[in-house]
Amino acid sequence: MELSGKRILLIISGGIAAYKSLDLIRRLRERGATVRPIMTKAAQEFITPLAVGALSASHVYLDLFSREDEQDVGHIRLARDADLVLVAPASADLMAKMAHGMASDLASAVLLATDRPVLIAPAMNPKMWAAPATKRNAETLRADGIRFIGPACGEMAESNEAGTGRMAEPLDIVAAVIALLQEAPKPLAGRTAIVTSGPTHEPIDPVRYIANRSSGRQGHAIAAALAKLGAKVTLISGPVTIADPAGAETLHVETAEEMLQVVLSHLPADIAVMVAAVADWRVASAAGQKIKKQQGEAPPPLFLTENPDILKTVGHHPQRPKLVVGFAAETQDVETNGRAKLERKRADMIVANDVSPETGVMGGSRNRVKIITAGGTDEWPDLTKDEVADRLAALIAARLG
Structure with missing residues (x-):
């Protein structure tokens, strides 16, 4: 299997596209990957930790200040104990935190502390993706070596909204993960x-x-x-x-x-x-x-x-x-x-x-x-x-x- 033995730290941020992360987990595990999920507070408004935990067969990490998870500096361990950090969906808010080096919650702290390859799948309203601030943040992240997959163009969840901002499809994200982990000279x-x-x-x-x-x-x-x-x-x-x-x-x-x-x-x-x-x-x-x-x-x-x-x-x-x-x-x-x-x-x-x-x-x-x-x-x-x-x-x- 293409991802056999690979450890993926999946960060799920807030947005309606979070529902796609459930299929993404399944697709990654089908290919042999171990998936360890982190959910932001906003992500939990769209999908439940119970569903994420059931599909990943893993503990779901939620809180930077969890006594249980942080007793051995858990966010540092999470940041390093993976072959790749995948953010899907990556909201405009989390991208802004990444670009500015913020560590105000578990997801952003892990991203700041990691020395592993990072792949993000942006998902947001087309106006948000086209906003000058988001463009600046994306440019900063690319210059920092963060890899992008998407966003795609098409119909949005909001009625009568279309444009560039859809999260890439799970199989496209999986292909990008495989490509990144199997990079040749x-x-x-x-x-x-x-x-x-x-x-x-x-x-x-x-x-x-x-x-x-x-x-x-x-x-x-x-x-x-x-x-x-x-x-x-x-x-x-x-x-x-x-x-x-x-x-x-x-x-x-x-x-x-x-x-x-x-x-x-x-x-x-x-x-x-x-x-x-x-x-x-x-x-x-x-x-x-x-x-x-x-x-x-x-x-x-x-x-x-x-x-x-x-x-x-x-x-x-x-x-x-x-x-x-x-x-x-x-x-x-x-x-x-x-x-x-x-x-x-x-x-x-x-x-x-x-x-x-x-x-x-x-x-x-x-x-x-x-x-x-x-x-x-x-x-x-x-x-x-x-x-x-x-x-x-x-x-x-x-x-x-």
Whole structure:
């Protein structure tokens, strides 16, 4: 089993997403892990220690000042007697305590005292996640070496609320735990990488937009794979419905112009992998109000203008990364078009694939790619997108020596 013999200290903080921690405990134990839980006072408002204890088959730790638990400096013992500390859900309040070094309850005291890897799964209202204070705290935690999984984008528990803030799903968290505990040597340690992913949405009016069918799965997988090899990864993602990958700082954008500006703001970098399926065109002047259909009248014309070419801009930039990798999603003449793109965009490598509808690649879980360089073309077999990502990350590491 992937986690056989591993000891996980699970901290459950307050929020409706705490109910997911019950399934998370079960999934971790299925894979052989020992789970020792800590619950904050707020967490106990949503789920009971009885349920957590029953699923974990362990004593549930609740109070920093428990006479029984603290007689041998229990919070220090908890902080050290684990292979990994997992916080799921991680509330905005607990993240703030972590970022500021507070130790006002058992959970925050343990987190301050631990010298073990820490993985957190944020969960909160989208407005809270987007708040400047939370952004500052998340940036501080990442700089301190705290790993993140999520939050995901989608419907929230509150009625009519949606956005980024959902706790990652238990199986995604388990995968991140396994990856963190089974980390291999890090040939990209000390390197910085920029990855773009997903589609862009180009507004026609406040309701409608131009987009494509990209799911972001390949770009997100590449960001995670580079992070696993030790790179400091910034993932710049268009609108997707999948969770932010573990190990990468994820920045969310909507349009091609926004994506370009964020990419340029993160130069210089060692690696740029431009995976995003950026819309080639946008409406020259988006309507300020919803365009209404008029009975008996022809549809209003849409005047399009070309979007910025992000890969070409990066490839020709004065601060061009040491290695620039582009993607070519084609429906015909895959290798010919990919090689032309390699030369035109001044890339070091093009990952070209056939995205015709019958392939199922666009939005699917598998991919079949050709790696095009100045030295030739290497055709890879049909692989999962995670496998493509791992092979590409290893190739990038080899190219950088």
